[in-house]
Amino acid sequence: MVKQLLKAEVESLGGLQLKCSARGFEFMIDEPISSGGTNEAMNPLEALLCSLGACKMMVARFFYQSKHIDLKKMRVEVLGEIDSDRLKGKPNVKVGFSKIITNYYIEAENSPEEIQSFVTFIEKTCPVKDTIVNSPGMELHINP
Template identity: 30%
Template sequence: MTTDVRKPLNDIADATARAVADDPANALVGFRVSGTPEGTVGSAITVGKHTIRVDEPPALGGEATAPNPVEVYLASLIACQVVTYRFWAQRLGITIDDLAVQAEGDLDVRGFFGLDDHTRPGFQAVRVTVRISGPESAQRYNELQHAVDTHCPVLDLTTGHTPVDTTLITS
């Protein structure tokens, strides 16, 4: 895989910048997903015309028919990292010959099970490893990493504060 440093993603970014300059409301993009229970603790998540199945391992009451929610988060983080690396490589004119991203996280189940209310139910730590190669200097790839860390939306969901408003509707 060699990143095309010519134009396609730059053209999209330039067109978006023009649209936002014309009307700042063009910068806002909404996303919507929905889910229903499936199996003992699994779920079927509808994302447009796609369905993502999520389950838990047997130790957490599931049947391991699909990734669990935190694995889906790690997959989302990796997917966002990959696209953000490719986008910013093109924006910065940096050539990538090969790119591979791995993520792992540590979760203390005491928080989820309510065994310790002082333990976060989410990841205690997440580690991302990016393997990148190409003709650029280490300094250029460090510049790229900084751009990705600054602009990756899914990374921002973890490192920043995102207000969540939950509405419960009963019948």
């Protein structure tokens, strides 16, 4: 087995604005004005949902031909349910998402059974979903 180490960096730009970088690419993270941000970019939880949806879409794009899916058009919508009381400091409230819902919109010249089989394959093969469902070990290092 060959292990690969992916690296991402996040830098504060002041306030709640963050610059996220990996492999020379960058995007911004912010919070809505109601949370103290400037609303100039999505927040971290929205970015997580986008990452999950993008990963599912990438798996579909990588494999649709080999799975004999005559794909015309596809869109993935990802919804995250979260209890806003978490920010109010209420005890025993889950901090993260309590439920994530994926809605697939697929136009293909295939039977409903073939499309269902393809979606099942996507769900089993998506690395981001696997990371969320089967959480990895975490390490923490504080550096000077």
